[in-house]
Amino acid sequence: MLRLENVTAHYGTIQALKGVSINVSEGEIVTVIGANGAGKTTLLKTLCGLVSATSGKVYFYDKDITNLPTSDIVAAGIVMVPEGRRIFPRMTVLENLQLGGYLNRNKSETKANMERVFELFPILKDRLHQIAGTLSGGEQQMLAIGRALMSRPKLLLLDEPSMGLAPKIVLSIFDIIRQINREGTTILLVEQNAQMALSTAHKAYVLETGRVVMEDTAEKLLHNEQVRKAYLGEA
Known part of the structure; x- marks a missing residue:
């Protein structure tokens, strides 16, 4: 591979x-x-x-x-989750996830990818409209991984x-x-x-x-x- x-x-x-x-x-x-x-x-x-x-x-x-x-x-x-997470701290959780899937123009696939992220990280669904910079360190790491998964790497x-x-x-x-x-x-x-x-x-x-x-x-x-x-x- x-x-x-x-x-x-x-x-x-x-x-x-x-x-x-x-x-x-x-x-x-x-x-x-x-x-x-x-x-x-x-x-x-x-x-x-x-x-x-x-x-x-x-x-x-x-x-x-x-x-x-x-x-x-x-x-x-190929998608990377960088050291230090590097989320967009002034954007919401939802906006961070949407940016992760920006290459995919298929709305149904994007929705399915987001549901998969929520299955892996249920806390992100609860925090969907929260400003990402206010998340705990663990939640930010989850968001960084979830954002990467939005493009189905x-x-x-x-x-x-x-x-x-x-x-x-x-x-x-x-x-x-x-x-x-x-x-x-x-x-x-x-x-x-x-x-x-x-x-x-x-x-x-x-x-x-x-x-x-x-x-x-x-x-x-x-x-x-x-x-x-x-x-x-x-x-």
Whole structure:
């Protein structure tokens, strides 16, 4: 479904990605874990066209999408929920969701997509006309994911969905991520909470200073001694 081949990316003279190759198969949850500054967010931004790849290729269903405009990548079926949620705080919940579905001109499909969002996040229906910036952190994360789902993405990119949330809310968000996947959406998850990420994903990559240093099934990496010491806080 998604294939990166030796992708590099720079911020000015700083090389943030150094020959990254990953594969995401349809129906999977794939996670990328790593410390702050490892290049995880840059990886997602490069997939979305927000950061230009300086070399290498990105393929989506065998089509070269390297450095396409972000609007074209969204239209192809790849949507990102950014780190920090990035909702529109002065708009209502409804207006945020409507913006997420702006590419779809079919009113019945848009309505069905919104109903699906309400099934996943019933609280959003209760908050429909509330200003989004007044929502709690967990509700804002739900809105950010719901907004992304309004376009019925084939591949959902999640950047640090647990950031800044209470542990109970994190568990709820990850339960919903699993449900979204079970209903047919492929997910590429970037997450600093390695325990949650590896417990949720099918396959995992470990990124260090812009390079993939390890890849395996998520279950094997969850029990890998090196990973446990480096990312799970175990001596």
